Amino acid sequence: xxxxxxxxxxxxxxxxxxxxxxxxxxxxxxxxxxxxxxxxxxxxxxxxxxxxxxxxxxxxxxxxxxxxxxxxxxxxxxxxxxxxxxxxxxxxxxxxxxxxxxxxxxxxxxxxxxxxxxxxxxxxxxxxxxxxxxxxxxxxxxxxxxxxxxxxxxxxxxxxxxxxxxxxxxxxxxxxxxxxxxxxxxxxxxxxxxxxxxxxxxxxxxxxxxxxxxxxxxxxxxxxxxxxxxxxxxxxxxxxxxxxxxxxxxxxxxxxxxxxxxxxxxxxxxxxxxxxxxxxxxxxxxxxxxxxxxxxxxxxxxxxxxxxxxxxxxxxxxxxxxxxxxxxxxxxxxxxxxxxxxxxxxxxxxxxxxxxxxxxxxxxxxxxxxxxxxxxxxxxxxx
Numbered sequence: 001x002x003x004x005x006x007x008x009x010x011x012x013x014x015x016x017x018x019x020x021x022x023x024x025x026x027x028x029x030x031x032x033x034x035x036x037x038x039x040x041x042x043x044x045x046x047x048x049x050x051x052x053x054x055x056x057x058x059x060x061x062x063x064x065x066x067x068x069x070x071x072x073x074x075x076x077x078x079x080x081x082x083x084x085x086x087x088x089x090x091x092x093x094x095x096x097x098x099x100x101x102x103x104x105x106x107x108x109x110x111x112x113x114x115x116x117x118x119x120x121x122x123x124x125x126x127x128x129x130x131x132x133x134x135x136x137x138x139x140x141x142x143x144x145x146x147x148x149x150x151x152x153x154x155x156x157x158x159x160x161x162x163x164x165x166x167x168x169x170x171x172x173x174x175x176x177x178x179x180x181x182x183x184x185x186x187x188x189x190x191x192x193x194x195x196x197x198x199x200x201x202x203x204x205x206x207x208x209x210x211x212x213x214x215x216x217x218x219x220x221x222x223x224x225x226x227x228x229x230x231x232x233x234x235x236x237x238x239x240x241x242x243x244x245x246x247x248x249x250x251x252x253x254x255x256x257x258x259x260x261x262x263x264x265x266x267x268x269x270x271x272x273x274x275x276x277x278x279x280x281x282x283x284x285x286x287x288x289x290x291x292x293x294x295x296x297x298x299x300x301x302x303x304x305x306x307x308x309x310x311x312x313x314x315x316x317x318x319x320x321x322x323x324x325x326x327x328x329x330x331x332x333x334x335x336x337x338x339x340x341x342x343x344x345x346x347x348x349x350x351x352x353x354x355x356x357x358x359x360x361x362x363x364x365x366x367x368x369x370x371x372x373x374x375x376x377x378x379x380x381x382x383x
Contacts, residue, residue, distance in 0.1 A: 053077035061086035066110040144177035189240035219265035244335035275310030292320030326361035
């Protein structure tokens with residue numbers, strides 16, 4: 001009868017302890033009677049969430065730990081392998097977690113965040129193991145060449161001169177990337193202007209004339225740039241070749257902050273290719289109807305062992321006839337650039353671009369509708 005009374009008292013004591021923790025907003029980890037004298041216990045626990053690890057420790061050693069479920073949420077505990085006293089095992093589980101165990105009554109512990117002055121205890125490498133070096137590299141690159149994309153996730157400054165993404169730019173802007181030019185065979189600036197959304201390219205004469213026009217939002221486009229530098233004429237809309245360029249940025253709407261008074265039409269910015277950190281080379285040869293032949297070479301890479309000086313050369317040549325009688329066009333393009341890193345934040349760039357276009361048999365505005373005697377002119381389609 002006396003033994004039954006003692007068992008009932010022990011059950012009531014355990015219930016009272018559980019109620020005490022619940023009233024404090026804590027969830028007690030499962031526990032049994034601790035080994036006498038806090039002797040070492042053989043433990044084998046894998047790395048797991050901290051809450052689960054504390055429950056497993058309490059079940060194995062009998063250590064009573066008051067755990068706030070919100071406090072341990074999302075925290076991980078290291079693996080335990082070997083013989084440890086319950087208190088030593090608890091400290092190893094909390095190592096690096098930002099929590100500490102505070103002794104309480106009757107050999108119990110509660111968890112709380114470490115104070116700013118108290119650094120978290122460090123577990124030894126033999127217990128936690130040592131991870132190899134993990135290197136994470138990320139960047140937002142505005143270069144579109146080789147990206148495999150028809151857009152860019154890098155910063156674009158054509159609209160505001162600020163490094164903003166397309167989504168952050170408060171104007172309507174489109175990017176024609178190098179990959180898209182190559183895939184669609186866009187070799188001239190006029191080809192890009194025909195493909196760009198929101199632009200209307202009107203060709204009034206043969207290729208190479210100065211009578212072509214570009215319109216956006218009902219107004220003539222008059223603002224042209226190369227690497228953000230305004231150009232004084234619109235030769236680019238005639239026969240400008242795209243071999244030296246990485247992408248074309250079209251900003252629709254007024255850009256008066258960047259182009260004087262600006263116009264409500266658009267600004268077209270051609271961004272040239274840059275030297276590459278690794279050696280790369282490309283050569284192409286193409287042929288088409290009307291005896292069109294084009295060759296192109298593009299070579300770039302580091303110029304010294306450290307890679308602090310880089311260079312790139314682009315050269316292209318093209319010639320061919322047309323369905324128009326007596327028309328013949330020739331092009332020679334050369335572009336060279338050198339970059340040197342003077343310091344971590346300073347870069348010196350020097351380059352040159354030459355484009356020579358020769359067109360024979362070009363008609364600026366077509367042929368006359370009437371002969372000098374007043375009779376109606378009848379021309380062949382190829383005239």
